[in-house]
Amino acid sequence: MxxxxxxxxxxxxxxxxxxxxxxxxxxxxxxxxxxxxxxxxxxxxxxxxxxxxxxxxxxxxxxxxxxxxxxxxxxxxxxxxxxxxEKDIWKVVKQIVKERKKRELEPMLQLMDKLEQTEGDKKDRHVKAFMDTVEGIKKLGKHADKTLDALIKAEEHWFVSNVVKMFK
Amino acid sequence: MxxxxxxxxxxxxxxxxxxxxxxxxxxxxxxxxxxxxxxxxxxxxxxxxxxxxxxxxxxxxxxxxxxxxxxxxxxxxxxxxxxxxEKDIWKVVKQIVKERKKRELEPMLQLMDKLEQTEGDKKDRHVKAFMDTVEGIKKLGKHADKTLDALIKAEEHWFVSNVVKMFK
DNA sequence: TAATATTTTCAAAAATATTTGAAAATTCAA
DNA sequence: TTGAATTTTCAAATATTTTTGAAAATATTA
CATH class of the missing domain: 1.10.10.10 (Winged helix-like DNA-binding domain superfamily/Winged helix DNA-binding domain)
Known part of the structure; x- marks a missing residue:
């Protein structure tokens, strides 16, 4: 071609x-x-x-x-x-991650914090299901947030070499 | 509320x-x-x-x-x-990652393999810039592919506990 | 089997997102 | 300054995506 x-x-x-x-x-x-x-x-x-x-x-x-x-x-x-x-693809990826995290993940976690305050009896199956979902998203989202922070600070070398370690 | x-x-x-x-x-x-x-x-x-x-x-x-x-x-x-x-958010995330990887990352890597065959003299700045970009995307994409495979196989526990290790 | 309930399809309508292009604003050189 | 070059803006036009709703297909019951 x-x-x-x-x-x-x-x-x-x-x-x-x-x-x-x-x-x-x-x-x-x-x-x-x-x-x-x-x-x-x-x-x-x-x-x-x-x-x-x-x-x-x-x-x-x-x-x-x-x-x-x-x-x-x-x-x-x-x-x-x-x-x-920027030509360095690793930097490009980090920059996109950084922006999306700020624009989307963080506001979403704020919403979960707010929804966590919802009134209601946790014995009600509907309240329970809602709260469980909100808590689940919040918990995982917080961890993703930290993990992405680590990624943003990392060098490409770190990422590449960690691929192997992750399989252990 | x-x-x-x-x-x-x-x-x-x-x-x-x-x-x-x-x-x-x-x-x-x-x-x-x-x-x-x-x-x-x-x-x-x-x-x-x-x-x-x-x-x-x-x-x-x-x-x-x-x-x-x-x-x-x-x-x-x-x-x-x-x-x-599925109510387990970790499973939901893994499923989405799995699907997007299959639908998007893999075809993109295939395209990079194909574009890597482009004819032309690497001494030409235009050829060089193109090839460098394609190679950069391919290299990082391959690693991302493996990393996501690890993620898909992982337990939530693994993900959560690894957040700390990643900072070391 | 026929009658009824339920699901699926898809062409047309509506909603949304993107693009154009020309006027307005800005920048720059003399 | 002035005027030409360049960039920016944004209302209207176009393109794309999503949604509707009614007809067709399918499934279920009697």
Whole structure:
């Protein structure tokens, strides 16, 4: 397969993949494009390569920056803005984990704390089932939170070498 | 807060949460409803509680069953079908991980294997950047695959106790 | 078997999410 | 400053996903 075709496949798949994870297709495609670009790109470059409008590029690049996955780059005497993405996949994964944890896991745990205060007699099967579920989610969520904190601080080396230990 | 209000909040939040993860709102809501129901429910129960159509319940219940998160239950002399969900959150998480791994991670790794065969001179910066990205994803993905296999086989106890060890 | 209850299907409608493109705002060079 | 280049915004258009509801299929009982 030639490079151009391979790139296209990579970008399309990354986009489809993102879709499954609640990330919009274009944002994922722009990310893919930046990942495989040796040099920073302008918004016009992205418009052209992905065949999308200026507004679309602009909004999704901003979103990528919000997620900490891309950044603006000032180039010597150039007037236009350039953008790059973090290339180290381990760092990319950690950054996504960090953001989703903050945006989703933490609010969810707060909700569980609140729902844990629900009034009612625990002898009532309905109250019991509800409380058990809330407690179960809270307990596991707290552990996941700590585990992900460890992951975020870890080096790739740690992760890779621990794969073996985990099987013991 | 009263039980009914708490249930509503739980169901709505679980639905919104699912949405962020590429799972449709209704499927997540049905799952939430089954999680907190001490007894199995019929499709009519779900239609009424969630205010959705029969077709919608039917399709999403089937989807939950596909994901291994719910199952049909035959009740003594009843004519209608009943449904329940796995209540153990650790098992629920493992099941979701198992399915997503199979549906998404594995196909992605296959694609990386294929893209790794791309023709081209590695001295070309564009070829190099592409190949480095593909290799990076492949390498990390393979490790994630193994780690998740370990997780899927693990007991909750293992997970919970390992949180501490991971910090060392 | 026929009558009734229940479940499933799926085309069309509705809801939601994404994208466009042109106007407004901003930045920069002279 | 001014004016051209560039970026940003956002209402409207488009695309995608989800939901409905009624007809068809299936299952159950008498």
């Amino acid at each position: 030639k490079l151009e075709e391979a790139k296209q496949q990579f970008i399309n798949s990354w986009g489809a993949f993102g879709t499954n994870w609640g990330i919009n297709r274009t944002m994922a495609q722009i990310h893919a494009l930046l990942l495989i670009s040796p040099d920073p790109l302008t918004q016009d470059d992205m418009m052209e390569t992905l065949n999308i409008s200026r507004g679309n590029v602009n909004m999704n690049v901003r979103e990528l920056i919000d997620w900490g996955l891309a950044e603006r780059v000032i180039l010597n005497g150039e007037r236009k803005e350039y953008f790059t993405a | 009263k039980l009914e209000e708490a249930k509503q909040q739980f169901i709505n939040s679980w639905g919104a949460f699912g949405t962020n993860w590429g799972i449709n709102r209704t499927m997540a809501q049905i799952h939430a409803l089954l999680l907190i129901s001490p007894d199995p429910l019929t499709q009519d129960d779900m239609m009424e509680t969630l205010n959705i159509s029969r077709g919608n319940v039917n399709m999403n219940v089937r989807e939950l069953i596909d994901w291994g998160l719910a199952e049909r239950v035959i009740l003594n002399g009843e004519r209608k079908e009943y449904f329940t969900a």
